[in-house]
Amino acid sequence: MSSAFVKEGDDQWLEDIAPTQNALVNFLTRENNGVRVYETGTHTAEDGSEIFAMSNGLLYSKSGGRWKVIT
Numbered sequence: 001m002s003s004a005f006v007k008e009g010d011d012q013w014l015e016d017i018a019p020t021q022n023a024l025v026n027f028l029t030r031e032n033n034g035v036r037v038y039e040t041g042t043h044t045a046e047d048g049s050e051i052f053a054m055s056n057g058l059l060y061s062k063s064g065g066r067w068k069v070i071t
Contacts (some may be wrong), residue, residue: 015066021052024067028056 017023021039028037041053045061051070052060059070 015068017067019062019065019067024052024054024060028054032056 012027014027017027025037025039029035036055038055039052040055043051043053045051049061049063054060060067061070062068
């Protein structure tokens with residue numbers, strides 16, 4: 001039996017993706033089983049960082065060139 005199509009450890013984490021909005025949308029869409037996730041709004045935090053509201057109901061921001069979920 002061939003295991004050519006099985007890739008173990010191919011998971012990607014939020015902090016591993018490129019710090020671009022397009023990369024965030026693509027990552028979240030993949031994680032959402034292909035259902036498109038899109039930006040619903042943005043605002044600037046008190047510290048000057050940009051916060052992105054996404055259609056999955058979560059807020060995301062970049063810190064040190066890495067994405068993080070705002071809680």
